[in-house]
Amino acid sequence: MKRIVIVGGVAAGMKAAATAKRRSPELDVVVLQDEAEASYSACGMPFSLGDPDTIPHASLVVRGVERFRADGIDLRVRHRVEEVDVRAGRARVRSLETGAATVEPFDGVLFATGARPIVPDIVTEPGAPPIQPLRSLADAEALNGRLRPGGRVAIIGGGYIGLEMAEALRRRGQSVTLIEAAASLLPSFRPDAGAAVGEALARHGVSVVVGASAIGASRGGLTLSDGRFVQADFALAAIGVRPRIELAAAAGIAIGETGAIAVDAAMRTNRDGAFAAGDCAEARHAVSGKPVWLPLGDVANRQGRVAGANLAGGDDRFPGVLGTAIFKVFDLAVARTGLGPEDARRAGFDPVVVAAAARGRARYMPGSGDVHAMLVVDRTTGRVLGAEAHGPDTVDKYVDVVATAVWAGLSADDLAELDLAYAPPFSPVFAPAQVVGELARKRVSRRPSATL
Amino acid sequence: MKRIVIVGGVAAGMKAAATAKRRSPELDVVVLQDEAEASYSACGMPFSLGDPDTIPHASLVVRGVERFRADGIDLRVRHRVEEVDVRAGRARVRSLETGAATVEPFDGVLFATGARPIVPDIVTEPGAPPIQPLRSLADAEALNGRLRPGGRVAIIGGGYIGLEMAEALRRRGQSVTLIEAAASLLPSFRPDAGAAVGEALARHGVSVVVGASAIGASRGGLTLSDGRFVQADFALAAIGVRPRIELAAAAGIAIGETGAIAVDAAMRTNRDGAFAAGDCAEARHAVSGKPVWLPLGDVANRQGRVAGANLAGGDDRFPGVLGTAIFKVFDLAVARTGLGPEDARRAGFDPVVVAAAARGRARYMPGSGDVHAMLVVDRTTGRVLGAEAHGPDTVDKYVDVVATAVWAGLSADDLAELDLAYAPPFSPVFAPAQVVGELARKRVSRRPSATL
Secondary structure, three states: OOEEEEEOOOHHHHHHHHHHHHHOOOOEEEEEEOOOOOOEOHHHHHHHHHOOOOOOHHHHEOOOHHHHHHOOOEEEEOEEEEEEEOOOOEEEEEEOOOOOEEEEEOOEEEEOOOEEEOOOOOEEOOOOOOEEOOOOHHHHHHHHHHOOOOOEEEEEOOOHHHHHHHHHHHHOOOEEEEEEOOOOOOOOOOHHHHHHHHHHHHHOOOEEEEOOOEEEEEOOEEEEOOOOEEEOOEEEEOOOEEEOOHHHHHOOOOEOOOOOEOOOOOOEOOOOOEEEOHHHEOEEEOOOOOEEOOOOHHHHHHHHHHHHHHHOOOOOOOOOEOOOEEEEEOOEEEEEEEOOHHHHHHOOOOEEEEEEEEEOOOOOOOOOOEEEEEEEEEOOOOEEEEEEEEEOOOHHHHHHHHHHHHHHOOEHHHHHHOOOOOOOOOOOOOOHHHHHHHHHHOOOOOOOOOOO | OOEEEEEOOOHHHHHHHHHHHHHOOOOEEEEEEOOOOOOEOHHHHHHHHHOOOOOOHHHHEOOOHHHHHHOOOEEEEOEEEEEEEOOOOEEEEEEOOOOOEEEEEOOEEEEOOOEEEOOOOOEEOOOOOOEEOOOOHHHHHHHHHHOOOOOEEEEEOOOHHHHHHHHHHHHOOOEEEEEEOOOOOOOOOOHHHHHHHHHHHHHOOOEEEEOOOEEEEEOOEEEEOOOOEEEOOEEEEOOOEEEOOHHHHHOOOOEOOOOOEOOOOOOEOOOOOEEEOHHHEOEEEOOOOOEEOOOOHHHHHHHHHHHHHHHOOOOOOOOOEOOOEEEEEOOEEEEEEEOOHHHHHHOOOOEEEEEEEEEOOOOOOOOOOEEEEEEEEEOOOOEEEEEEEEEOOOHHHHHHHHHHHHHHOOEHHHHHHOOOOOOOOOOOOOOHHHHHHHHHHOOOOOOOOOOO
């Protein structure tokens, strides 16, 4: 290819652009980004909002527009792609500054259009508090501008953005009410994770409402489905995102069963010369083999790298995801990887679940706390399928070790016997992964050695 | 077996005793321990000495003697085994309290005699400062008793005990001089690790002498091999340990090429009914297949568990070690796993070494620092063989992920593509393991996909 057009310039788009240009310097790489900045860390916004002195807003920009241009990437911010004709190799582009439209020819195109926040279905009366999402840097700026000393904020949605923002807004001295429509917090995790998060929120003065959703907004706050009224100066809508697929769909690109753009391991869509990557695209689960949609920053970067290499004539493959994810709310980390028991059953495994509270470091060390570790293994083979964990301490390490084990197809026996780094400040003699591995090996059918 | 005698009651011995009794409650389990306490965390002693208010000495005892007895384990402290006759199934035991000798019959015996500190070869004049090791709880008590406000301590040896104690003694307000005989600190690690440790020591006011050893002790301090004199009120001897094998050797037990007791994967020695585990025993390296001697607390516990299960009639296997180890000195962690380049060459691999300074968490997060990560892979197959790392941040996680990858036989490609837990407080988008995996995959012969 000689000229590629990349639609979207945040994580996947800019990683693809940089990779393509590095692999093939003679390639014309055009990136069209509708926002004012490109290549920023959306995941960092709650942390910057919570502590802007330590993490200034500007620090979230990974690389400035000028630096991409200096590297020979034709990055155009505030430009929106209105239509893509894959067969003809043309994109119609409109400048959001001047309103002028141009046509950009291409030999290859990447849809890196990301995701957009779901707008909650709320009847809004005049004078009602504004309801805004947190998706773009502009959203973050707007939200920051709404903060007042002693302000009151309602957070609609108890997912990881809602939880991270609950912490951020408490740090900024706001009164915070978090509204979760499900009957309990974190319904897709084990109940003890939701309970622990609830306790952390309560300890830090966040009011939590579960089992009700915001249905109306009027002067001074939100009306909930159970009739309650939550006072708020403004509300953060954090009930999730959906893939931005309209442009691709209109161009005849196939949408997968998850609702995101269907891609193969090379990040190719069903149309020759058209690729997709990042939050608008599917990924294959490395254990179940099924397509999944995981709008996460690290997945977007890795998919973008593969798409960029292949747009530059390469033959790279994205080997798939495990659904590994982590977030923090106050002093609590919550994480998971691989298949949960239900997913495992659907994928044809016979899941065994074990759980234990295992110290994250030597019991006598300051800061030592419990990792509430859950592990899913296949009863027949002992294969490690997934894990979940929460706690104040080394949860990330537990989940990364299990993610590596899942990736490798290791068994519960292997997990129990791993030679991990032990010293009192870092780990107890038996690390959480070894503790649950030991529990799990006793529950599986195949044992490599007979014991009493 | 009906009655087992375990010689030594710290990590391997007590883990074996507890495992054997749990697996086979009718078994008579006798543990003979020459110290006053059993089952203590020797690894925790530097941390307790450095901060006794937070980590009292007593907190290092994992389980009190009475609790083992309540579980039906005949644990006798202050009892020394003087002779073992494996064929006859008899051990001669002397009480260190009364001086009385008894003969203990057994059906099976475990040597868990540990290691003893190497005594430095120093000519000592009258009035010279005492020179003591740190191996037992009694050593820790003695050392604690020597501390005076404004005291001066010389540490002979720059291994992990010497370094941990340098930090501990600085915390206790002592003037500390660390004496390392090699030409630089940490000679078995990469030079940048030794340099980083040297900087950390200097930042925290520890004087460091390299390329000289203590050869004389006289009033007021130590004379070094280069003629210098180091003032000290007392000296800590931390030049390493040797396996305590004399009792086993006298009983006809074979000693391996490392100098420790040779064992198979079941922790059996060459004599029927005699097992060995812990710091007195060898282990097999899971990658090289060669016997190694790694006197580490976690290995001792895991070997003890296998030996205890097998003494109780089981057929467990210890699958080997990777040589994973970590220590901390001030704000710096240093760790490694698997084979270094020299070991890899000796084991028949063609090692490629890559290294990078990779952020441990998102660049803008407070506390984010570099993991100086090194990775060894096999050029022919891409297999991950080992790693080394140092830095202030998430070094333990990097090494544990690589250890899991080495254990599983994963390749550099796998490491680059792992789906690890990303969120700004825990990891950058590309974790250190992925960064060095990406560097390494470009250096190996076999690539699963052709790229530009």
